[in-house]
Amino acid sequence: MIPSFRSHGRLVVVLLTALVFSASLGAASALETVRVGVLKFGTVNWELDAMKEAGLDRSAGVDVEIVPFAGEDASNVALQAGDVDVIVSDWLWVSRLRTDGADYTFVPYSSSVGAIMVPQDSALRSLGDLKGRKLGVAGGPLDKSWLLIQGLARRDHGVDLAAENDIVYGAPPLLSEKARQGELDAVLNYWHYNARLEAKGFRSLVGADEAARALGASGPVSALGWVFPERWADAHPQAARGFVEASRATKALLASSDAAWERLAPLVRAEGAELLALRDRYRDGIPRRPAAEEEADARLLHGVLAELGGEKLVGRSAAMAPGTYWPRLVGGF
Structure with a gap:
């Protein structure tokens, strides 16, 4: 008995489905x-x-x-x-x-690295202006951004930021909130918290990338x-x-x-x-x-x-x- 066209059609569909399934399995296994x-x-x-x-x-x-x-x-x-x-x-x-x-x-x-952020209308314009201020720092005393910025402040302004300032170490979201509420003169935070502060009217005073270049780097370092x-x-x-x-x-x-x-x-x-x-x-x-x-x-x-x-x-x-x-x-x- 010769199979009908409909039977042939179903067979072709089944074969094509099997081939596609097999190909997809092969691609997935690769x-x-x-x-x-x-x-x-x-x-x-x-x-x-x-x-x-x-x-x-x-x-x-x-x-x-x-x-x-x-x-x-x-x-x-x-x-x-x-x-x-x-x-x-x-x-x-x-x-x-x-x-x-x-x-x-x-x-x-x-x-993308940390930066010291201040309100847009802040009188602070340089690292030297931070002397004696209340500064929030995310990441702790050994944070790389904090150390690089300290090194630059000491070299260019003769200021020991850790010793001559009121430093508040804390969690990034808490420090951002304290900065927004005016409880800090400036805050050193991670890039994405700083971006959110930027949208709320803050500006960067100095970034760790700027400090790195000033201390010898020739360009951005990840x-x-x-x-x-x-x-x-x-x-x-x-x-x-x-x-x-x-x-x-x-x-x-x-x-x-x-x-x-x-x-x-x-x-x-x-x-x-x-x-x-x-x-x-x-x-x-x-x-x-x-x-x-x-x-x-x-x-x-x-x-x-x-x-x-x-x-x-x-x-x-x-x-x-x-x-x-x-x-x-x-x-x-």
Whole structure:
């Protein structure tokens, strides 16, 4: 008996469905999973959310799995335990661990750093004007931005900010609120809190990036980077490279697309002028320099910070450990 046209049609549909399903399974199996540990409410989520929404991880041959943590210490421990592949941290932390024998390495993520913010109508115009004032500082006494700004104030104005001021250390949101209420003359806070203050009528008195350049850096240096074990990158070269490429592509998207930021507004928890300030400050921090240039400046700043913060900050070595910046990135893929 000869099968009817309808029977042939059903058979063709079944075969095509099977082929499509098989192809999709093959594509999915070709993707390497990269587990990224992030703070549950951190700004890194903005980039990863945009990456996943646009499918830029899959375009780069990886499937990014976002693993949230309640605090920075928890994500650091997870990386060291092998529970995640990548986190965001700073090159000082990487260098300290490499000095102690670990193999973590760093890829620039953002050069957005802290700054001292004052109300728009404040009489304060320079670091020298801060002498004797009440200053809020996020991050604690060994915060890199705080140390660099102290170094610049001491060199250029002869002012010891830590000794000659009323310093209030505290949590970033609390300090921002105290600044808005007029309880502080100035506040040194992280970039995204400063962006929100900017939208409320504050201005930057001096940024840690300005201090870094004044102390010898030739350009922007990423304070934060993607951090992963070098042995993981060696064992999974396509995953490591694909993730870095996906991050670059996402930054390019967020640098050019205002619509992408509008979509992120609920996650960012901002709208209007505040969302625009956060967008612009994020864009300012996108790394654009060759990694080798950044690495050279980071080495210089490591030496400056070793003098300012000592072993408590940089660990046993005053010099940045070799391999702190991912060698493959520095040398080119």
